[in-house]
Amino acid sequence: MAAVTLTWTDLLNELNRDAAREQPQDVIQWGADWFQSRLKRDRVTTNGGGKRAAPGSLGPFSQGGGDVPPHALSPFSETGPADSPLGAGVGGARRATIASGSTLFTVPFGGPATGSSAPPREASPFGGDNVQFNASPFGQPPTGDDVAHEEPQIPSYALGRRTSVSAESLVPANHRSLPPTGALESTLEEDESTPNPSATPMPVFPKSPEQLARIRAAIKPNFLFANLDEEQEADQGAAGDYFYVVESGKLDVFVKKEGQVFDEAKGDNPKLGKKVATCIEGSSFGELALMHNAPRAASIISITPCTLWALDRVSFRTILLDHTSRKRRLYETFLSEVPILTSLQPQERAKIADVLESRTFAPGQDVIKEGDAGEEFFLIESGNAVAIKKDASGNEAVVKQLTKGDYFGELALINRQTRAATVRAAGPEKLRVAALGEQAFTRLLGPVKDIMARSVGERYGFAALR
Numbered sequence: 001m002a003a004v005t006l007t008w009t010d011l012l013n014e015l016n017r018d019a020a021r022e023q024p025q026d027v028i029q030w031g032a033d034w035f036q037s038r039l040k041r042d043r044v045t046t047n048g049g050g051k052r053a054a055p056g057s058l059g060p061f062s063q064g065g066g067d068v069p070p071h072a073l074s075p076f077s078e079t080g081p082a083d084s085p086l087g088a089g090v091g092g093a094r095r096a097t098i099a100s101g102s103t104l105f106t107v108p109f110g111g112p113a114t115g116s117s118a119p120p121r122e123a124s125p126f127g128g129d130n131v132q133f134n135a136s137p138f139g140q141p142p143t144g145d146d147v148a149h150e151e152p153q154i155p156s157y158a159l160g161r162r163t164s165v166s167a168e169s170l171v172p173a174n175h176r177s178l179p180p181t182g183a184l185e186s187t188l189e190e191d192e193s194t195p196n197p198s199a200t201p202m203p204v205f206p207k208s209p210e211q212l213a214r215i216r217a218a219i220k221p222n223f224l225f226a227n228l229d230e231e232q233e234a235d236q237g238a239a240g241d242y243f244y245v246v247e248s249g250k251l252d253v254f255v256k257k258e259g260q261v262f263d264e265a266k267g268d269n270p271k272l273g274k275k276v277a278t279c280i281e282g283s284s285f286g287e288l289a290l291m292h293n294a295p296r297a298a299s300i301i302s303i304t305p306c307t308l309w310a311l312d313r314v315s316f317r318t319i320l321l322d323h324t325s326r327k328r329r330l331y332e333t334f335l336s337e338v339p340i341l342t343s344l345q346p347q348e349r350a351k352i353a354d355v356l357e358s359r360t361f362a363p364g365q366d367v368i369k370e371g372d373a374g375e376e377f378f379l380i381e382s383g384n385a386v387a388i389k390k391d392a393s394g395n396e397a398v399v400k401q402l403t404k405g406d407y408f409g410e411l412a413l414i415n416r417q418t419r420a421a422t423v424r425a426a427g428p429e430k431l432r433v434a435a436l437g438e439q440a441f442t443r444l445l446g447p448v449k450d451i452m453a454r455s456v457g458e459r460y461g462f463a464a465l466r
């Protein structure tokens, strides 16, 4: 890679851009951290790929494997799972090439809670009294026999960690000047990008196809990559720096409250609280803190060696924003052309766009079946469908033709009855529908719901009035 000379002005411009984005409250601390982080990134980049990130820099790293007892989560534990997405042991870490800082990295968890030579570290991403996860993923590097990193040892003071809680101004990845590489989702999926030269590109770690396959498998059932309903966000929160996805291993989640009665047979831990959940492969945790800037509400302890992927707060929030903005753009035109929604304001339609979920059906496939319970409302994005009802002897008759811009599935939600008809993809092309859950239907379609209710008679005749 050709060396690029960085001028003082370039550096200050970069600093200013990042400061404007992060809006730190403790500017001196933030500035000190920024320069350290920048220096390390520069050293890693200019030293070439194939080395592990310097201590304190954002980077994928992994440690040697081995049998370890149940332990508190510590990114700095000295033993770790051999099956890190980066490969077993530190060799895998050496494969990591760091282009410019990092966003997504494995954090090997697996060290014993006690007996580690690692000194106690600063604030836990989980905060609170019942802290178990008491080390910064940016803190000291793994020890062990890896001699690959030759970068100067620069002391880390809360390096890379947020020194204050602030409102970040984030630019969706699809508005960035570089391909949206740092965001987890964007790393995994193709994305069209609209250039915006003023935006700071997110950092990225190149990943091998095997690593990508493993991340894909781990996040497949993850909420972040499914539909994001506002309801899911209206929950009590916790402040933290990272969102975690479990690639392998098992972790227990504990919540401590006043006056709890513990049942150790059920796994409760008097020190940490009641065991409320177990995280396994594909689970995720830590999102509430990032969404709401609140203290961590739970302690999470690995009960087997684990490999986690950690996504930093800014990238996490950028993904959410990106996801939202992409969905809004995707549905903006379509929703503005749906006749039943024309009475809504553009912002109201944007909110609907946020929670829609697209599905496709081959000709002949049923979207909903007469007599089933109804939990969703549908808009036809493209293709054709027919509503079919059975007579007393079980013969089917088409009662309505539906096409692009039409809606169906409202009756069961309005009347709180089972589905009044079967709706089937009619062809010739695939049917594409946008589904809206019942809660969102009620919350976001209030006035429209009334219009629909009033037009039932006219729309379906007596057939719909059961």
Ligand SMILES: Nc1ncnc2c1ncn2[C@@H]1O[C@@H]2COP(=O)(O)O[C@H]2[C@H]1O
Pocket: 368, 374, 387, 399, 400, 407, 408, 409, 410, 411, 412, 413, 418, 419, 420, 421, 422, 423, 460, 463, 464
């Ligand atoms: N004649 C009809 N009778 C009942 N439902 C119909 C008819 N034509 C279209 N439909 C749609 O088919 C849907 C089946 O599920 P729902 O009862 O929720 O809502 C129904 C209507 O949206």
